[in-house]
Amino acid sequence: MLRLEYLYWLVGAFLIATALLNLRERNFSIAAFWLILSGPFVFGDAILAATKQGQSWPAQAMGIGVIALGLLAARGHLRIKADGPGEQELRNESAARLGNRLFGPALAIPALTVALFLAGKFMASRDIDLLDPKNLTLTALGLASVLALAAAFRVTHAKPIQSIHEGRRLLDSLGWAVLLPMILATLGGVFAATGVGDTIAALTSAVIPIDSRMACLLAFAFGMVFFTIIMGNAFAAFPVMMAGIGLPLLILKHDADPATLGAIGMLTGYCGTLLTPMAANFNIVPAVLLELPDQYGVIRSQIPTALTLMAVNILLMAVLVFR
Template identity: 55%
Template sequence: MLQIAHAQWLMALFLLYTGWRNLREGHGWRAVFWLILGVLFAGGDAVLRASAAGHALPAQVAGVAVIALALIAPRLRSGGVTEEHSSAQRLASAVRLGHRLFVPALVIPGVTLLVALLGDHLAWHGHRLFAADRMTLTGLALACLLSLFAAAWVTRSSPVRGLVEGRRLLDTIGWAALLPLLLAALGQVFTRSGVGDAIAHLTTAWLPTGSALVCLLAYALGMVVFTVIMGNAFAAFPVMTAGIGLPLLVVQHGANPAILGAMGMLCGYCGTLLTPMAANFNLVPAALLELRSPYGVIHAQVWTALVLLAANLALMALLVFR
């Protein structure tokens, strides 16, 4: 049975491989950074089991390792492994492969969607193929693995080449590769520390909560603002939903929670287009594309974000309370 833990072990192996290659090439700090992260991925389930059993030491060691990552990150040199092929060679390869290059990219959403929709019904000799817990994430991990083999087939190369290129890309991105994980965790930290309750208190104190549209506007714009601050709509969602979405819109005004959640996330994604905190979306591409301004991607997205937000607000007003 495939579980999300299997994906975590694969990621741990890849991170350990990246650290080992950097160690062999003399990139000491970079090697230590990826090796520590690989160990954290490999031992995550063990830490959770130990914590559930009342043993605090493994979690404390993991916390020290996370602090070590934060201390090492500023020491990482910018830039990754040197590209083996010239720009002309890469362009010639892209022209030769043409639209076939999209095949590996399309495998990822296709397989993920199939597992999400059909995973409950897939079995082999009476045994489920996918664990019910976090099935969509398991499907995404499987899709990424299949995409690696699809890329090898399209380019007539070895899957090992994918590992080499993946390592090069990871070193190029550097510590920013961890931002999605850190920002998603930040949302849970904010929720558990009572930020959602504080937002609910401020909303009821300063806004006319008897108006459903005012509450809806506060929720939608709050999703944008918190996403801009935290760089991730998934981090903003639990905070705004706990503070405004559930108590005011769903309970008080009878909003449809499914529509509210889906469209509220889209408001957050509009904020993602506007913030440098979403480094993996906005700053890393600017660095990889060698744009003149590190904020060039954001500048190109501003009007798209604003138009999309306006359209989404109008649709929310029409659909959320139906």
């Protein structure tokens, strides 16, 4: 059975290879960054087992690692030099030769993920566990990525070692921004555990007329957008706003439909994703990959779409949530 841990080990091995390549070129800061990051991927099982046994060192080690990553990122030495004219010209020639065939492996990832997920569900119903049934979606995505990489080798006729060098170049180009999705996704749980939702509920009750369901709905919608802009991730904003406004005021007080509120509320939060540089994987990374002269150009082009979608989502919630 393909377990999720195997894919984590593969990611860890790639991070270690990236660190060693940077170390060979004396890029010590970025080598240390990727080497520290590889730790949880490679030793995740051991860390989890030790934590369940009541040992404190895993939390302490992870805390030290996070501080070290922050210090390395703050030094500003996590960027590599730009490609030389020869390298850029060679890359352009290769892209022109391959044309739209380059999109095949990339498009294969979502298609294969869906196919493997459905196949995994079918096999699990017949007690055939070829994919990890507890983490079927992530396992399907990881296996789809490996199969897409094999397809890329066939399309480009490149050697496997080149994938490591090109992956390293891409990873180094993105730098610390690679971590933002993982870090920001944890903020919602942290905020909810520390009582931020209760504080928001108290502030909301003091500022708006909570007997008005539309006032509560607008506070929830704008709160989702605002917190998403701050945290860069609607998943992080959702538990905070649901605990502070959605559950106590809309669902319990005004009998809002939880499923409709949750679904459209998340979409409303993603309007904030379009407006913030904190959502680096959506708004900053594409600017880096496309080498745009304006790193905030993606955000500026998305502002009309974000505002329009936010207005539409609020209207949909007003019509559907209280039915």
